[in-house]
Amino acid sequence: MTTGAPGPTAPAGRRTVHLAAHFPGVNSTTVWADPRAESQIAFSSFERLARTAERGLFDFFFLAEGLRLREHKGRIHDLDVVGRPESLTVLNALAAVTDRLGLAATVNATFNEPFELARRLATLDRLSEGRAAWNVVTSSDAFTGENFRRGGYLDRADRYTRAAEFVATARELWDSWTPATPASPYGVPRPFAHTGRHFEIEGEFTVPRSPQGHPVVIQAGDSEEGREFAAATADVVFSRHSTLEAGRAFYADTKARLARHGRRPADLKIMPGATYVLGDTDAEAQEHAAEIRRQQVSPQNALLALERVWGRDLSAYDPEGPLPDIDPDPAAVIAQGRVTDGDPLAVAARWRALSEAKGLSIRGTVIETTARQTFVGSPRTVAEALDTFVQREAADGFILIPHLTPGGLDDFVDRVVPLLQERGVFRTEYAGTTLRSHLGLPDPVRKG
Amino acid sequence: MPATRPLHLAAEIGGPPRYDAADYVALARLAERGALDFVTLQDSFTRPGLDALAVLARVAPATERIGLVATVTTTHTEPFHVSSAVATLDWVSRGRAGWVVDVSTTPAQARLFGRRHAAPPEALWREAGEVAEVAARLWDSWEDDAEIRDTSTGRFVDRDKLHHVDFEGGMFTVRGPAIVPRPPQGHPVTVVDAAGEHSEETAARHADVVLIRATRPEEAAAIRERLRARAAAHGRRPDALRVLAALTVNLGDGERPAEPGLESAPRTTGGAGGPYYRGGPVDLAELIAGWHRGGAVDGFHVAPEEPARDLERVVNGTVALLQHRSRFRTFYPGGTLREHLGLTRPANRYAHAGGAS
Numbered sequence: 001m002t003t004g005a006p007g008p009t010a011p012a013g014r015r016t017v018h019l020a021a022h023f024p025g026v027n028s029t030t031v032w033a034d035p036r037a038e039s040q041i042a043f044s045s046f047e048r049l050a051r052t053a054e055r056g057l058f059d060f061f062f063l064a065e066g067l068r069l070r071e072h073k074g075r076i077h078d079l080d081v082v083g084r085p086e087s088l089t090v091l092n093a094l095a096a097v098t099d100r101l102g103l104a105a106t107v108n109a110t111f112n113e114p115f116e117l118a119r120r121l122a123t124l125d126r127l128s129e130g131r132a133a134w135n136v137v138t139s140s141d142a143f144t145g146e147n148f149r150r151g152g153y154l155d156r157a158d159r160y161t162r163a164a165e166f167v168a169t170a171r172e173l174w175d176s177w178t179p180a181t182p183a184s185p186y187g188v189p190r191p192f193a194h195t196g197r198h199f200e201i202e203g204e205f206t207v208p209r210s211p212q213g214h215p216v217v218i219q220a221g222d223s224e225e226g227r228e229f230a231a232a233t234a235d236v237v238f239s240r241h242s243t244l245e246a247g248r249a250f251y252a253d254t255k256a257r258l259a260r261h262g263r264r265p266a267d268l269k270i271m272p273g274a275t276y277v278l279g280d281t282d283a284e285a286q287e288h289a290a291e292i293r294r295q296q297v298s299p300q301n302a303l304l305a306l307e308r309v310w311g312r313d314l315s316a317y318d319p320e321g322p323l324p325d326i327d328p329d330p331a332a333v334i335a336q337g338r339v340t341d342g343d344p345l346a347v348a349a350r351w352r353a354l355s356e357a358k359g360l361s362i363r364g365t366v367i368e369t370t371a372r373q374t375f376v377g378s379p380r381t382v383a384e385a386l387d388t389f390v391q392r393e394a395a396d397g398f399i400l401i402p403h404l405t406p407g408g409l410d411d412f413v414d415r416v417v418p419l420l421q422e423r424g425v426f427r428t429e430y431a432g433t434t435l436r437s438h439l440g441l442p443d444p445v446r447k448g
Numbered sequence: 449m450p451a452t453r454p455l456h457l458a459a460e461i462g463g464p465p466r467y468d469a470a471d472y473v474a475l476a477r478l479a480e481r482g483a484l485d486f487v488t489l490q491d492s493f494t495r496p497g498l499d500a501l502a503v504l505a506r507v508a509p510a511t512e513r514i515g516l517v518a519t520v521t522t523t524h525t526e527p528f529h530v531s532s533a534v535a536t537l538d539w540v541s542r543g544r545a546g547w548v549v550d551v552s553t554t555p556a557q558a559r560l561f562g563r564r565h566a567a568p569p570e571a572l573w574r575e576a577g578e579v580a581e582v583a584a585r586l587w588d589s590w591e592d593d594a595e596i597r598d599t600s601t602g603r604f605v606d607r608d609k610l611h612h613v614d615f616e617g618g619m620f621t622v623r624g625p626a627i628v629p630r631p632p633q634g635h636p637v638t639v640v641d642a643a644g645e646h647s648e649e650t651a652a653r654h655a656d657v658v659l660i661r662a663t664r665p666e667e668a669a670a671i672r673e674r675l676r677a678r679a680a681a682h683g684r685r686p687d688a689l690r691v692l693a694a695l696t697v698n699l700g701d702g703e704r705p706a707e708p709g710l711e712s713a714p715r716t717t718g719g720a721g722g723p724y725y726r727g728g729p730v731d732l733a734e735l736i737a738g739w740h741r742g743g744a745v746d747g748f749h750v751a752p753e754e755p756a757r758d759l760e761r762v763v764n765g766t767v768a769l770l771q772h773r774s775r776f777r778t779f780y781p782g783g784t785l786r787e788h789l790g791l792t793r794p795a796n797r798y799a800h801a802g803g804a805s
């Protein structure tokens with residue numbers, strides 16, 4: 001087994017912080033109405049953000065995926081950012097304008113086939129000389145399936161068995177070339193044959209191994225099946241537990257699962273998605289954060305969030321007024337293409353209690369309850385908090401989700417990164433060239 | 449045909465498989481120095497090599513003007529993903545993307561996917577035409593001004609300018625709309641290699657650029673006229689079609705005067721075969737100018753047998769001579785591949801419907 005270059009070394013006993021950048025595209029975090037917000041589509045936006053992340057010595061740059069425009073009440077959702085370019089193509093272009101930054105694409109395992117996707121990922125890994133990662137997602141509602149040859153067709157349990165077999169098959173293909181020799185510096189292809197429940201394929205793979213062996217595998221998904229899948233298969237987990245307590249619980253649970261799969265805790269990095277707001281002082285940052293929340297939750301967005309929980313048309317309500325007296329319709333499907341928030345009656349009860357306790361309007365309630373900024377404060381406060389999360393084993397690092405495109409990472413890289421470096425918990429230069437080396441992950445053991 | 453019709457030149461940069469970006473970047477830059485309309489990159493699932501569209505995405509930021517046209521097969525792939533990837537190549541290259549629509553005919557290719565058996569070319573080319581059709585509809589499914597960022601109403605897009613495509617083909621359906629907004633060229637350029645009977649029909653219906661095989665100008669002229677007539681029969685303007693003669697070129701012994709002319713191709717591995725030119729760069733320039741002057745073709749697509757050697761001679765020999773004689777432009781007057789080809793930006797088929805509904 002060959003090992004990657006060692007990760008950065010922290011002062012005695014201190015754990016190092018890993019950082020990645022999430023492109024602020026299609027989500028309700030993005031503040032598109034800000035005058036500084038530029039195109040979500042133009043390549044210049046991706047280039048600017050990726051170069052900033054590389055300047056900040058981040059491990060990787062992350063692109064999410066959605067395969068159908070979300071709908072609300074049967075019509076295309078029009079309030080948040082809509083539309084994005086295709087991830088692998090963008091990342092290949094970014095490989096031309098970056099040198100070290102890892103390049104991570106979210107690609108669905110349900111609406112793709114192993115040979116083709118393994119080849120596209122291996123191509124990115126080669127063209128970037130060992131910087132590719134694949135975030136394996138499984139979402140497969142019939143709604144999304146209407147854009148694909150097979151239609152919507154897998155239930156929850158099957159999604160993960162297919163995903164697991166998909167990843168295993170991709171790894172067989174990535175391993176199918178012989179090792180390099182002086183006579184054939186890339187190795188040569190050997191025939192593969194895979195027979196399983198979901199796939200029966202054979203032939204020769206067309207792409208040699210990359211300098212990092214094969215792409216890093218990321219998993220995002222929180223169910224029991226999702227956690228098991230991550231423990232068995234993934235190199236990185238993109239989680240959403242962003243408080244210290246929830247993070248510690250998730251961290252302990254996930255790391256404990258590894259031994260059962262013959263893996264060590266260090267083999268899987270846990271990186272929650274995190275937002276942040278900086279100010280010169282903590283008070284100023286809090287003020288900014290409140291402003292940003294109001295931009296993220298417009299009056300129209302507040303009503304929509306309410307309708308998602310209630311499952312009813314509530315357009316007659318005043319977003320600055322009180323919550324409706326009527327109860328949610330638990331059977332209604334009003335929003336398509338979104339992960340739901342759980343039992344609507346329970347959510348509604350929570351919202352009502354909060355609204356009464358704090359005297360909040362509909363909009364105020366939505367602002368309070370939907371995704372909040374994870375880290376708010378002066379650069380020093382934020383650096384300390386990030387470090388604490390990592391030292392206390394709530395995370396191995398973070399996938400930062402800025403709210404502005406494409407300048408949203410500038411302040412973090414300019415003001416927080418130097419403080420993390422001062423604390424000795426963040427690299428001052430890249431030690432290696434591959435994503436695996438940034439993450440401190442060993443190169444994969446070649447099977448067969 | 450008037451002799452003033454602009455000459456179009458393109459080159460393949462594939463050849464023996466290479467796995468590093470630098471080789472492809474160097475070849476594309478070389479072709480760009482010659483002001484060629486576009487480079488193509490062949491692809492197949494059954495021979496060693498990288499994904500062609502990915503390679504050209506990697507090349508895009510390293511070049512400025514040249515068109516980037518990747519072979520994309522439509523048989524075992526998802527039409528929705530294909531249309532997204534081609535549109536994205538157009539975004540990252542700022543309007544320089546195209547695709548060569550191709551099919552996977554062999555049992556070996558089918559076994560790599562395990563989803564369906566190999567089918568006859570006729571059925572596969574019909575399906576390829578459907579993929580081209582649904583791709584074009586998806587590219588139109590966002591009107592150009594769909595993104596409004598209207599802070600007064602809180603709307604990022606105007607949903608009346610986004611359209612379901614509701615396509616039903618023989619082998620697949622797609623609901624739409626696209627995830628990727630309408631690309632810079634409206635439609636990236638669609639290229640079809642019309643070597644066979646079934647691909648010719650798909651070309652006449654869907655292609656902006658058609659590659660043809662002919663060993664004599666009269667033969668080329670006849671194919672070109674036939675294609676134009678078939679396009680017209682589908683309600684297309686024949687002048688919206690660019691017909692390029694495909695030529696495998698070997699300029700290896702081009703320093704001595706060689707017998708100019710065309711030989712029949714040795715069947716090389718993975719190559720499409722077809723007319724094969726061996727000789728010097730000057731004679732190649734004569735041949736190109738002669739066919740073009742006579743109106744037999746709109747231009748040429750050359751596939752250098754040894755890219756590093758032959759493309760250099762095409763650019764510094766053949767193209768330089770054509771430029772010197774004012775037969776070929778010396779710079780790019782426009783920025784997009786459509787502009788190089790003299791093709792208009794397509795109107796959006798949904799734009800008027802959207803206004804009415």
Ligand SMILES: Cc1cc2nc3c(=O)[nH]c(=O)nc-3n(C[C@H](O)[C@H](O)[C@H](O)COP(=O)(O)O)c2cc1C
Nearest residue numbers: 064065106137138139220221222223226238239240
């Ligand atoms: C932090 C996070 C990010 C995700 N990003 C995406 C995404 O970009 N695209 C997607 O289709 N699904 C995404 N998902 C959905 C998951 O892949 C998964 O399908 C979903 O969470 C349901 O799986 P579960 O039941 O295991 O949670 C994300 C999930 C999480 C937790």
